[in-house]
Amino acid sequence: DQQVKQNSPSLSVQEGRISILNCDYTNSMFDYFLWYKKYPAEGPTFLISISSIKDKNEDGRFTVFLNKSAKHLSLHIVPSQPGDSAVYFCAASKPGGGADGLTFGKGTHLIIQP
């Protein structure tokens, strides 16, 4: 049973516009969330994180929003740039980690069109 879901396998956005990547989770014990970006033939790279005590966290062009009641988070990239084309993974963790450790979604492939 997938506890972290990224329902859009791919997303195409025009350069300069906003990219919105979505992630849903089912386990209410998750209290910390992270986004990673992955280019082909490279390991994932950390982007931004958010704790469940907050509903928003910003870092430059990247903003993550957390809606705990809906068990939903989203990553906004504004403005989108060609270098943002990559696979984006949402990840979640519970206090103490445990067997789930860090639970990843299956990723969304973001394509930035010139």
Added chain:
Amino acid sequence: KAGVTQTPRYLIKTRGQQVTLSCSPISGHRSVSWYQQTPGQGLQFLFEYFSETQRNKGNFPGRFSGRQFSNSRSEMNVSTLELGDSALYLCASSFSGLRDEQFFGPGTRLTVL
């Protein structure tokens, strides 16, 4: 500073064999975690080591094991390989653990024939 390195980068084994993968974390990082990436299952957590102790373990069979040395370098071992173990194995390191910014290596591509 040097990034996370993983050796070997590619490996071909046959069913029933065992394999050991190695990970050298970023200097100063004490947490090393391992992940299996497959097209069907995505990225799945295997285990995390911190200061030579396994701190978290994912839902993988006992054929998957690991260890961490005093210099924080880590090894992962898979015994009695199965076809389904073919995957990209990623290692990541951080200062404090899974909630910290993890730095991933490029991975080891394991193919089981």
